[in-house]
Amino acid sequence: MTLKDLGWNDDLEKAFAPYRAKGWEPARLIRESPINFGAFLGDGEEIDVILCGRVWHAATRDADLPAVGDWVAVEVGGENEDNVIRATLPRRTCFSRKMPGKSSEEQVIGANVDIVAVVTDPGSDFNIRRMERYFMLIGRSGAKAVVLVNKSDAFPTEVCKNAAAEIAALWSEADVHITSAIKGDGLKVLKKYLKRGVTMCIVGSSGVGKSTLVNQLYGDEWQWTSEVNEVTGKGRHTTTSRELVPLDNGGMLIDNPGMREIQMWTDETTLRDSFADVEALAAECKFRDCRHRNDAGCAIRAAVDSGKLDMGRYENFLNLENEISALLKRAEKRQMAVERWAKRNHRVKARNLADRIQLEKDERGEI
Numbered sequence: 216m217t218l219k220d221l222g223w224n225d226d227l228e229k230a231f232a233p234y235r236a237k238g239w240e241p242a243r244l245i246r247e248s249p250i251n252f253g254a255f256l257g258d259g260e261e262i263d264v265i266l267c268g269r270v271w272h273a274a275t276r277d278a279d280l281p282a283v284g285d286w287v288a289v290e291v292g293g294e295n296e297d298n299v300i301r302a303t304l305p306r307r308t309c310f311s312r313k314m315p316g317k318s319s320e321e322q323v324i325g326a327n328v329d330i331v332a333v334v335t336d337p338g339s340d341f342n343i344r345r346m347e348r349y350f351m352l353i354g355r356s357g358a359k360a361v362v363l364v365n366k367s368d369a370f371p372t373e374v375c376k377n378a379a380a381e382i383a384a385l386w387s388e389a390d391v392h393i394t395s396a397i398k399g400d401g402l403k404v405l406k407k408y409l410k411r412g413v414t415m416c417i418v419g420s421s422g423v424g425k426s427t428l429v430n431q432l433y434g435d436e437w438q439w440t441s442e443v444n445e446v447t448g449k450g451r452h453t454t455t456s457r458e459l460v461p462l463d464n465g466g467m468l469i470d471n472p473g474m475r476e477i478q479m480w481t482d483e484t485t486l487r488d489s490f491a492d493v494e495a496l497a498a499e500c501k502f503r504d505c506r507h508r509n510d511a512g513c514a515i516r517a518a519v520d521s522g523k524l525d526m527g528r529y530e531n532f533l534n535l536e537n538e539i540s541a542l543l544k545r546a547e548k549r550q551m552a553v554e555r556w557a558k559r560n561h562r563v564k565a566r567n568l569a570d571r572i573q574l575e576k577d578e579r580g581e582i
């Protein structure tokens with residue numbers, strides 16, 4: 216493996232010049248663990264690296280801290296010495312989401328992701344609002360969106376074509392393909408994108424065929440499954456703890472609990488958004504804590520009574536919070552794994568004692 220196989224390019228080389236002069240080496244982060252990061256050096260050697268206080272301190276937000284997929288400058292230690300991240304290189308793209316729960320903190324799921332492949336099907340999973348959510352996230356990240364309308368073998372051609380056309384009309388920059396993973400043409404499509412140095416991640420609802428595709432990409436060596444291990448927060452396929460996996464025939468996949476949880480999050484937002492008009496009515500209720508049942512001055516009830524709001528839709532709205540909590544409960548295992556992952560990542564950043572001491576000195580303005 217070479218730096219180019221990992222995605223190194225001229226821009227990175229240019230940005231790295233001052234660090235090369237100091238004798239540091241470029242490395243790409245492939246995992247975060249409770250005590251350190253894992254990284255690939257240019258020759259493919261896998262090393263453990265720790266963060267220096269200065270890099271930590273320079274980050275004003277969590278999202279600026281090194282994350283899987285980032286390129287960093289490492290001072291490779293001698294015997295018994297740590298390998299230390301001395302600097303991070305600018306990100307080309309950054310795939311991120313809000314932290315689970317109410318926090319507004321941004322969480323980086325993968326840095327320098329070139330392609331986000333969204334898998335859906337033309338049947339029960341097809342939801343244009345959810346697709347819009349994915350496109351919003353991908354657009355913000357700077358990555359290219361590739362959509363697979365999968366399971367084409369199980370649906371009439373017309374249905375597949377209509378679904379693909381509707382998705383393509385949402386965002387002209389997205390490539391939309393009709394595929395059947397079990398017939399093998401999904402793999403063919405993904406391989407076309409997975410050129411040397413390209414980093415991809417695959418997202419989509421449960422049951423659309425992601426594992427089928429990823430297992431085909433990995434070949435026999437790996438078995439990818441989205442069932443998350445309670446202890447490690449990883450899928451069972453992880454015989455190692457890598458979150459960035461180089462593929463035999465070129466390209467890399469990033470997969471971690473944050474990536475898998477995107478689906479749940481977009482579903483919750485999709486659900487809420489589908490009631491935006493009812494929410495708007497709620498602003499006109501007489502009391503701010505209106506429960507929209509038999510409360511006096513309720514604008515929503517008034518809309519139902521006057522026939523402006525459909526009774527069934529009103530009932531669904533009242534049930535929205537229940538539905539969302541059911542959604543979260545169904546995905547509780549995943550959610551727990553993701554939160555553990557987020558906490559673990561946070562620990563990485565403050566774990567090293569020397570770094571914490573340096574950081575405190577920095578904060579006091581000492582040198």
Ligand SMILES: Nc1nc2c(ncn2[C@@H]2O[C@H](COP(=O)(O)OP(=O)(O)OP(=O)(O)O)[C@@H](O)[C@H]2O)c(=O)[nH]1
Nearest residue numbers: 366369395396397420421422423424425426427441
């Ligand atoms: N007919 C048909 N079925 C498919 C295709 N791709 C996957 N499946 C089936 O759909 C089911 C779900 O596929 P998975 O690959 O496990 O889906 P997933 O997206 O990984 O789902 P989670 O593991 O729940 O996240 C399996 O029974 C697959 O065999 C396809 O192209 N056509």
Ligand SMILES: [Zn+2]
Nearest residue numbers: 500505507513
């Ligand atoms: Zn009300």
